[in-house]
Amino acid sequence: MKELKFxxxxxxxxxxxxxxxxxxxEAAQSQFGRLKDIANLGLIAYINETAIHTKxxxxxxxxxxxxxxxxxxxxxxxxxxxxxxxWVRLCFGQTGHAAFAYDAEKAVLLACHIxxxxxxxxxxxxxxxxxxxxxxxxxxxxxxxKKISNxxxxxxxxxxxxxxxxxxxxxxxxxxxxTQTREVFSILSQEANDMGKGSPSFSEQEAYKMLICPQxxxxxxxxxxxxxxxxxxxxxxxxxxxxxxxxxxxxAYVNSDxxxxxxxxxxxxxxxxxxxxxxxxxxxxxxxxxRALATLFMNDKVDLGQLFGIDPNKYYSDEGLKSIIVKHKxxxxxxxxxxxxGWTTWDISTLLDKDKTPYEIxxxxxxxxxxxxxxxxxxxxxxxxxxQPHRLYLGIRYNGSNDRPEAKGxxxxxxxxxxxxxxxxxxxxxxxxxxxxxxxxxxxxxxxKIIECLAPFSSKxxxxxxxxxxIVIKKYSGDRANEPISIRLGYIDYPLPSSHVxxxxxxxxxxxxxPEEMRKKMKIGLTAASKLLLHELFFGQPIYFxxxxxxxxxxxxxxxxxxxxxxxxxQNKDVPSNLxxxxxxxxxxxPSEKISFRLVLPNLILFKDDGNKENEYDVISIFLKxxxxxxxxxxxxxxxxxxxxxQREDHSKIQVFxxxxxSRWSGEIRVVTNYICCNNRELILDIDGRQEHRQx
Numbered sequence: 001m002k003e004l005k006f007x008x009x010x011x012x013x014x015x016x017x018x019x020x021x022x023x024x025x026e027a028a029q030s031q032f033g034r035l036k037d038i039a040n041l042g043l044i045a046y047i048n049e050t051a052i053h054t055k056x057x058x059x060x061x062x063x064x065x066x067x068x069x070x071x072x073x074x075x076x077x078x079x080x081x082x083x084x085x086x087w088v089r090l091c092f093g094q095t096g097h098a099a100f101a102y103d104a105e106k107a108v109l110l111a112c113h114i115x116x117x118x119x120x121x122x123x124x125x126x127x128x129x130x131x132x133x134x135x136x137x138x139x140x141x142x143x144x145x146k147k148i149s150n151x152x153x154x155x156x157x158x159x160x161x162x163x164x165x166x167x168x169x170x171x172x173x174x175x176x177x178x179t180q181t182r183e184v185f186s187i188l189s190q191e192a193n194d195m196g197k198g199s200p201s202f203s204e205q206e207a208y209k210m211l212i213c214p215q216x217x218x219x220x221x222x223x224x225x226x227x228x229x230x231x232x233x234x235x236x237x238x239x240x241x242x243x244x245x246x247x248x249x250x251x252a253y254v255n256s257d258x259x260x261x262x263x264x265x266x267x268x269x270x271x272x273x274x275x276x277x278x279x280x281x282x283x284x285x286x287x288x289x290x291r292a293l294a295t296l297f298m299n300d301k302v303d304l305g306q307l308f309g310i311d312p313n314k315y316y317s318d319e320g321l322k323s324i325i326v327k328h329k330x331x332x333x334x335x336x337x338x339x340x341x342g343w344t345t346w347d348i349s350t351l352l353d354k355d356k357t358p359y360e361i362x363x364x365x366x367x368x369x370x371x372x373x374x375x376x377x378x379x380x381x382x383x384x385x386x387x388q389p390h391r392l393y394l395g396i397r398y399n400g401s402n403d404r405p406e407a408k409g410x411x412x413x414x415x416x417x418x419x420x421x422x423x424x425x426x427x428x429x430x431x432x433x434x435x436x437x438x439x440x441x442x443x444x445x446x447x448x449k450i451i452e453c454l455a456p457f458s459s460k461x462x463x464x465x466x467x468x469x470x471i472v473i474k475k476y477s478g479d480r481a482n483e484p485i486s487i488r489l490g491y492i493d494y495p496l497p498s499s500h501v502x503x504x505x506x507x508x509x510x511x512x513x514x515p516e517e518m519r520k521k522m523k524i525g526l527t528a529a530s531k532l533l534l535h536e537l538f539f540g541q542p543i544y545f546x547x548x549x550x551x552x553x554x555x556x557x558x559x560x561x562x563x564x565x566x567x568x569x570x571q572n573k574d575v576p577s578n579l580x581x582x583x584x585x586x587x588x589x590x591p592s593e594k595i596s597f598r599l600v601l602p603n604l605i606l607f608k609d610d611g612n613k614e615n616e617y618d619v620i621s622i623f624l625k626x627x628x629x630x631x632x633x634x635x636x637x638x639x640x641x642x643x644x645x646x647q648r649e650d651h652s653k654i655q656v657f658x659x660x661x662x663s664r665w666s667g668e669i670r671v672v673t674n675y676i677c678c679n680n681r682e683l684i685l686d687i688d689g690r691q692e693h694r695q696x
Contacts, residue, residue: 006060010053010233011244015064020187020200024087025063027183030312031095035059037317041234042101043285044276045318046335053237055101059094061229066091068251070200076252078221082203084188088178089171089210089222096174098307099321103286105169107293108304112161113359114372115298123157125304129175130154132208156212164357168214173308175211180310221254224262231268238276243268278387280345284395285334287384291373292330293321301328330377342399346433348392348417350425351499358385365392365416380405381413392417396437401666407630408668410437415597415624418542423475424499427539431599438622438632439606440664441614446603450584451534453577457561459530464560465512467553472536473509475543476502490514490522508532545588545598546623558585569678570696575639580618582683583637583676587621590687597624606657615653629670632661633688636675647675 004017004025017025025032035055039045045052066087069077078086098104112119130153160168178185188202209216228250236242245261253259276282296302302316302324309315316324325331333339352361363369365383376382380397394413398404414434418427428447435443458465476497483495489510497503511519511529519525537544537554544554565582569575580602587600600621606614619635634657636650650673658671675686683694 006063008057008060008064010057010061010236011064013064015060015067017063017067020084021063021067021070021087023187024092024184027187028092028095028181031092031177031181031309032056032059034309034312034315035094035097037315037319038097038099038101039318040101040230041238041276042103043289044238044282047281047285048238048276050239051234051237053233055094055097058230058233059091061233062091062094062226065225065228065247065251068248072252077254080200082206083200084202085204085206085210086218086222088174088188088207089218090225092178092184093171093174093211095177096170096172096308098170098173099309099316099318100289101170102166103289104293104307104321106166106286107290108169108297108307109161109164109166109357110290110359111294111297113164113357114294114369118298119161121304122161126157126172126176128179129172129208129212130157132175132179133213134205134208153212156214160212160214162357165214168212171211173310175208177310178207178211224254224265225251227265227269231265231272234272234276235268240272240275273387280347280393280395281343283384283386283393284343284345284382285340287382287393287395288330288334288376289325291376292325292328292334295330295373296324296328330374333377339397339399339403342397342403343395344398344437345393345395346429346436347386348394348426348429348433350390350392350417350421352385352390352392354389361385361392365420366413379409381409383413383417392421394433398440401664404665406668407438407665408624408628410434411597411622411624411630412627415542415546418540422540422543423501423505423536431539431541431601434599434622435601435604438630438665438669439660441609441660442607442611444605444607445601447538447601450581450602451531451538454561454581454585455527455530455534457564458534458557459526460564461557461560462512462526464553464557465530465533468537468557469509469512469533471544471551471553472533473505475540476505490518504532505536508536541588541599542597545600546596555589558588561585566683566694566696569683575678576637579639579676579678580637583619583635586676586685587619587633587635591623591625594626595623596627597622599623615656617653617657630668631670631672633672633674636673638675638677640677647673 002018004022006015006017007013008015033056035058038055039051040053040055040058041048041051069083069086072078074080098108108122112122133153133156157172159165160172188207189204210218210222228245228247232243232245234240245265250259250261256262293302297304302321305311306314306316307321322335326335359372362384363372366372366375371378376397380403382393382395384393384395385391386393394417396405396410411434414430417425417430431447432443435445477495485496486493487496487506488494489506490513492510492513494506494510497506507522507524508529511522511524511526512533514522516526519529544551562582562585565578565585568578569582584600584602588598598621600619602619604617604620608614617634618637621633621635623631623633625631634654636647636654638645654673661669661671672688674688675684677684678696680696682696685692685694
């Protein structure tokens with residue numbers, strides 16, 4: 001047979017292989033055939049039932065693209081002197097994928113980071129490739145390639161593992177297979193004889209370099225060609241949309257950054273990352289899968305050779321690997337549709353150390369390495385680093401009151417994230433996550449409004465503001481004290497901040513310490529600086545109010561603002577609003593002992609599943625007492641002299657809240673109702689069953 005034909009359903013076209021292309025496919029047919037048992041999108045195929053296409057479908061698309069490269073004149077496409085080296089990277093490279101593709105490959109590196117013995121096993125597994133990196137005399141892009149030493153392979157392998165470069169692991173495995181697939185190598189070696197004659201040729205050095213060297217300047221070009229197939233294919237199979245590009249022209253101008261369709265293709269890729277490859281559900285599924293599989297690696301329950309199909313007659317398909325994973329607790333829970341649907345995840349924007357692996361970041365947030373792998377199953381809580389830069393995900397699994405995390409576990413992980421990442425994170429989002437996780441409902445609150453309203457009161461107490469501003473600025477500058485670059489704001493030099501929030505804190509501190517004339521030059525008044533200060537305090541409540549006895553200046557500033565509010569209440573000025581602000585500040589202080597976490601929110605609104613408002617509460621506070629017990633205090637506020645009237649008015653909606661929390665947490669969370677009312681002469685405080693009268 002002179003031709004080998006494939007039908008590509010994604011592009012409704014026929015792919016025809018002839019001569020060397022056909023010979024190479026047949027030589028590697030056992031490895032290529034294995035790809036039919038591996039889903040192109042890994043675990044996504046279990047979430048999106050239309051994503052049934054395989055790595056072999058993707059391979060056929062890449063073969064089609066390479067055939068078009070072969071047809072290009074010398075001035076277009078890729079260099080003819082080692083064009084078959086690109087076939088190795090683009091097409092044969094696909095054989096390096098494990099069952100479940102990238103999800104399993106991430107698990108391999110995770111196990112390497114946790115277990116030194118498994119790390120040695122992986123290194124030994126890939127060791128035959130190490131000596132294949134050699135100086136490359138034919139490289140047209142990078143002069144350094146001509147000077148590469150023979151020991152570079154060892155450095156690259158160690159770097160790939162250390163840097164968690166999971167996108168490159170399958171290429172190392174493909175390089176390993178290339179050393180073992182003699183018939184493929186024999187055909188390619190024959191093409192090397194045509195080098196310099198104008199017809200497509202092969203360079204062994206280039207082929208291995210393209211596979212395992214991340215600094216190879218051809219990587220960008222190869223990724224473009226790879227993307228040209230998988231983006232269009234994945235968009236079609238996942239039901240997003242069907243797009244068609246002028247593939248002939250794009251292949252011809254693969255080296256041109258000015259060709260606009262390459263930019264459009266990249267935008268589609270980013271769209272797929274956010275909606276398909278790396279959305280909340282997919283990343284949670286993958287993070288749990290990685291821990292389950294890493295556990296099996298470390299217990300010798302899964303063989304590396306069979307995972308990657310080194311022997312094409314003895315390998316794990318996706319279904320074969322799944323059958324092993326589901327024999328273990330975390331694996332059973334992972335592939336149980338109902339249990340998996342119980343996971344709710346939230347994303348958190350935060351600056352993360354790019355030099356740390358996901359394992360290092362995640363285990364530090366949990367505070368323990370011993371239980372890292374079993375945490376999702378044992379606690380029903382998972383925190384993991386997202387594929388997207390500077391983003392964490394937090395997930396909880398709630399399948400009813402008998403299959404849920406502990407409330408204190410949720411509070412503690414939120415506290416841990418704040419303690420380790422503050423101030424370089426979106427603390428406003430983290431606050432919402434905590435309340436939504438505990439209440440099981442979307443929420444809304446008025447923290448921004450109360451900051452706006454209390455800023456004029458805070459700005460009256462400049463001396464105390466300065467003390468509090470010093471506390472806040474230390475949170476930002478503490479780990480940047482040795483920063484060699486500084487900026488001057490007002491009359492003070494600050495270490496160069498690592499983010500915009502650090503710059504905002506510096507502006508706040510500088511304005512509070514600057515004389516009025518300098519504040520005018522800075523174009524930030526004292527009230528505006530006060531808003532920035534209160535924003536830090538109120539959105540960082542667990543940092544500044546959980547151990548309030550350690551921050552006397554913060555407590556003093558709250559008390560001073562309360563005294564200002566009492567003065568206005570005494571004058572009968574906007575009593576309902578001012579009394580509510582007073583109550584919010586009071587909730588920041590009580591209870592005052594043994595509180596390791598505190599969060600207070602004004603005007604909390606809970607929403608029903610249909611998006612309609614369920615109820616609104618004047619002030620609520622959530623705290624962790626003695627590091628063991630979670631309590632939720634509901635504060636009612638009334639300017640009526642009759643506290644019992646307010647209690648009767650609120651009884652129904654508070655009972656709804658209590659019932660919700662009781663049902664959701666089986667009594668684990670103690671719910672307390674407090675009231676603050678006033679008459680013409682005094683405030684009446686009913687807090688946790690104790691009454692107190694304060695003279696106006």
